[in-house]
Amino acid sequence: MKTRFLGLPLLAALLGAGCSGPKTTYVDPGSSRLVTTTEGINIQDFSQAADTMVNSLIDQLVNPGALRSGAPNQPALLAISRIQNNTGQQLETDLLVRKIRVALLRTGKVQTSTTIAFGGPEDPLAAEELANNQFFNDRPTRRPDYTLSGKIIEDRTRAGNVRQSAYIFQLALTDVREGVAVWEDEKTIVKQGSRPTVGF
């Protein structure tokens, strides 16, 4: 009888210990345990948008073999143009673009230039070395075959207690030889919540 009474608090303590987790913990960035808010673009929103864009690029250009390269037997060369932030927040657009670049590089069909980009070279030292190499060895510069440009747009609305935030990611790939967009896509992410913070 005594052991039964002792067992109950022990069980409760064990259950309590099991339920109370640490205050700070590491979370897998690809999991569904990330904090989601209606007040801004969360890191998982960039991942979702990049995933959609990469799938679309592979489906429409890479997989059908529609990508053209200026250099024989070389992957197509991509340069990053302007990614316009039309939201009310300060955004690091590389959170979107870099993921797309990495995924495209892994396809083996696309490479990105770090010496030619909108607003100046991403790698100034490489650009300088390339210029020196061209000057001393009289080698022609490889120009980009495609440029990637885009826009991020925000739309917020509220009805009663329900807040809704929509973020529209628009990207276009332009063939620089013709100045024509050969691929375009749009991904809209909509979040609703009764408070600024919602989970999903």
Next chain:
Amino acid sequence: MNPAFSRLAGSLAAAAWLTTGCGSTSVNTLEPAEPTAQRAMVSDQRVLADRSLASSVRVVGVNTATDAAGFLKVQLETYNPSRKRKLFTYRVEWFDAQGMVINLPTATSIPMSLEARETKFITATAPTPQAKDFRFRFLEPVN
């Protein structure tokens, strides 16, 4: 049984049924009786740890296709047979010919919802031509 009690129980049951009906919408669908496209269906292996999720998000079929450049495409047909809208997330993992997982910065859990009796397709394209196998993971919303 007391007739007054049975009337009260009946009213309560009807009210509960009506309340449930108000919060959900069911989807009506239409498609050709004899579709032109022929899907290459694949047999699948399932591990159902969350029975509740599996009963609301049923995978009706899986088909694959490979295009000229060798990128594998997968399409899942999902169906919600319940009378409630269901929120869930899914994540795709890709494996090469040796069974090694292919990691990508774009790999993430994608949120999705199915209205009552709704059918939706989930499509995924392999990140590289080396990806030969796949695994879909379904999860209830955590937060």
